[in-house]
Amino acid sequence: MRINRDVIVAIVLLIICALFINASFNIKEPTFGQMSSALWPRAILAPLTILSFVFLVRSILQTEPVSEKRGGFGGWLIYYKNPIVCFILFFVFLITMPFFGMLIGGIMFVFVMLTYLGGHRPRDMAIHGTIAIGTVGAMWSIFTFGLGVLLPSGEIIPYL
Numbered sequence: 210m211r212i213n214r215d216v217i218v219a220i221v222l223l224i225i226c227a228l229f230i231n232a233s234f235n236i237k238e239p240t241f242g243q244m245s246s247a248l249w250p251r252a253i254l255a256p257l258t259i260l261s262f263v264f265l266v267r268s269i270l271q272t273e274p275v276s277e278k279r280g281g282f283g284g285w286l287i288y289y290k291n292p293i294v295c296f297i298l299f300f301v302f303l304i305t306m307p308f309f310g311m312l313i314g315g316i317m318f319v320f321v322m323l324t325y326l327g328g329h330r331p332r333d334m335a336i337h338g339t340i341a342i343g344t345v346g347a348m349w350s351i352f353t354f355g356l357g358v359l360l361p362s363g364e365i366i367p368y369l
Contacts, residue, residue: 215268222261230254291326298322310363315345 233254236247286293302318309317323337352358 213268213271215271216265219261219265219268223258223265226254226258226261230258294325295322298325306361306363308364310366311360312345312349313363313365315349316341319345 230251233247233250236245236250239246298318298321302314306314308314319341320337323340324334327333327337349360352360
């Protein structure tokens with residue numbers, strides 16, 4: 210067994226999950242309602258803990274990683290170009306949310322992200338548009354109508 214960076218990260222993640230699970234037992238129970246206040250945090254922590262454990266097992270069983278030569282800062286930028294562009298697109302989405310709102314801005318963000326990562330052919334763009342409208346529209350509808358959450362509305366169409 211070789212202790213590498215992934216093993217250390219997996220152990221740290223498991224410790225953090227254990228601390229959060231322990232803290233979830235200190236969440237006060239409301240005197241009304243039927244569902245525990247700790248249900249949602251525990252529902253998130255359960256798969257997160259399982260995935261962290263799988264990460265630990267895989268990183269222990271992993272063979273020697275292949276070293277990569279990236280060529281300094283320029284090579285690093287080229288290697289991490291996609292994540293950097295995705296973060297920039299998300300930042301632009303957040304900046305423009307007061308103008309476009311959650312529904313229109315979210316659809317545009319998902320469409321641009323899918324188009325950047327998945328190709329620019331007309332057929333691909335039609336699929337990306339369908340996915341963007343369907344997923345963001347469904348999420349927006351669930352939160353707006355089902356859960357009664359007030360999502361940011363934009364200046365273009367204020368009631369959306």
